[in-house]
Amino acid sequence: MLVNRKLILAHFWLAFVVFGLALCLGAWQMFVRSPLYTWISNPEWYYRSLTAHGTVMGYVFPTLVAMGFGYAITESALQQRLVGVRWAWAGFWLIVIGAIMAMVPVALGRASVLYTFYPPLIGNAFYYIGVVLVVVGSWIWVALMSINLRVWRRAHPGEPVPLAMFANVAGSYLWAWTAVGAALELLLQIIPVALGLKTTIDAGLARVFFSWTLHAIVYFWLIPTYIAYYTIVPRAIGGRLYSDTMARLSFILFLVVAMPIGIHHTFADPQVGAGFKFIHSTFTALVALPTLLTVFTICASVEIAARLRGGRGALGWIRALPWQNPIMLAVAFSFVMLGFGGAGGLINMSYQLDTTIHNTQWITGHFHLIFGGAIVIMYFAIAYDLWPHLTGRALPNLALARTQLWLWFIGMIVTTFPWHWVGILGMPRRMAYYDYSNPAIAPEALYVSLSAFGALILLISGLLFLFILARAHAQPATEAGEYRFSMPVHPVRSVPLALNSFGIWVALMIGLTVTNYGYPILMLAARQDTSVPAVYVGAQ
């Protein structure tokens, strides 16, 4: 039962509209720093655009998708009305206000600090306060997810929590804890300087705080995608989920090991000891585990669907899959991109291999492939799957949806593969201008141009996606039926308490944060000689 459709639609529409705007900025950036254009002659415009693109794509868009999807899951998986609808709207409006408050100084060129803040660079205080409001808005969602689960539990004592809701709440807890790092950085360090209360900042400590958020945030973005793998895909293609327990274990593993690994983002930073870097590197390797479990379970589930449709042979069943179904297409593309992106990630997390690609375009290519590719294509799938239930109207044209997914997949490959390659060649990231006439980097010009064409394909695909969603509202009304999630092969009758609750796993998540982050943070916080003067953006 989806009662609060307006609330869910508001989240999805706002998410996708800001996504469309940020996508335009991204495509523009790819174009102006490529050899196809003579250059804008002013790096400030580039960084302004980059800040807006990153802030929207990193903080606003995925958060809204996770929230909207979370509300949809609460009502449809728990079969109960959402408790705290007013609070949910309050959270939504906080995000709207926060996003506007953050984007105004960025648009004025007063906060071109990039979405990762990069202290000691300091921009206008409203930018940071806006980001904090977005996070606070999302914390309301976290609380609501927890409260709704509790309400359901009271009414259904001892029953297994539906998988979609279990995963959804795991994602919300992960977000609640991982956002604390950036919140500490903003509230204790950056905002006091931005408000003029202090003029120095401990940039090293700030970077450690940010790494607390920066890696696990990726898993927060990823959770809706994984929920879609487990609870939408098998149902949408007419199959069954291979194992409910495996799914629960994957989400639990994400909750526990996504958090204590962020220092692999600071491998080149001198303020963190090599021992802690090694510990974080080791734990990062563990994160591959839930992904491998997922790939296995979903492949098995998909095979079940194919064999139910008459597929035969060791690999012949692949042909029997419903390739006309956009969800099938999306999950296949997502897996291909996840495979390549994950393989690249293994290089980033290795202390030694990372040095070859550190701060190069490889990194930007990597996170666009994983987030923009593997994750966002499943956001599209979620929207396509939910839309008829939210609007009460069928999607206008499935062929158009398939075209859109194909374009996104091709566009992402064409954009990110050359991007990785120029990174290996040594092209640095975060630069507004490259002198391609210089013989030393002239060979990179071809690949950067290719990449820019990929961005154009992505832009077309993104706009097509918005068009399809908008057109759906004008279709004749139909009854989409009840929104359901996939059934496991073996019906879930009872689940061990440990796999039906979060106590142990949240405790482990916090415990590992303390062991892996405690000393580096305390050491930097206790030292008096680690602050540097702030560099104010736009100050004379």
Next chain:
Amino acid sequence: MSARELFTFRNTYFSIGVGVAAGVFALAAITGFVLLPRLQPELKYADLWDAFCSAAGLPRRSVSSGEIPKSPHRLSEAVLTPTTLARPTQESIGRGATLAQRCAICHGPTGISRADSPNLAGQYASVIYKELLDFRSGARTNAVMSPFAANLSDQDIKDLAAYYAYLPRLPAYHPQEQLPRPRVVIYGAPMRGIAPCGSCHGSLDNKAGSPWLEGQSEAYLKAQLQAFAAGQRTNDISQQMRNVARALTSQEIDQAAAYYASQPPDIIKTTD
């Protein structure tokens, strides 16, 4: 099962979860803190504890700790805080005007020079302030200028900075046709580590302590770039200008100087 039954080692999930997490942590810690430092013979540690502290990130004194080599030059000691030059009073500007009479012989009675000295009218207060401090301390030297600065008090310097910043920017005396922006001004030369001139000195952006250069004397700009390149002028913070100037070709020096000299100062993009 209640929470008490959940958090007990009799619960397999709890014991495996905690056991594996603790095991991985212990293994990673022993490898990272004890084994790896030992396997790197080029890293010299006094003992195990020393290696352990290093892996934990405790700063260590470098092996060759001793006297920091003294710079052969005096370095700039100028410190600017947001309040140093904030909101100058009318009295300060007035005192600055009186003091500035002795500057007029080179820098012109209205702050516009006819003698290939810098035009000071409307220059940023932070720039005047820093250069005067540097002349007084000897971080920057000039046969004519150094004696003038030698006896200035802190207040004199603040007043002069306030006065010149207060004067309107006037077109300079060497108006030529405005030249197009050369590559080095807007692009720099990334492969040689040269940032665009415009990223600090206007045209693109202004950074605190960097002067605007539009309409300054071409001869003066050239002479300063050459002095930076030759290491004769050393009051730039962290060698920023010396590093740039050393990497510039003489043609680029000519182009940059000619370009800035040909620009009218009233086009300066300011943020103040």
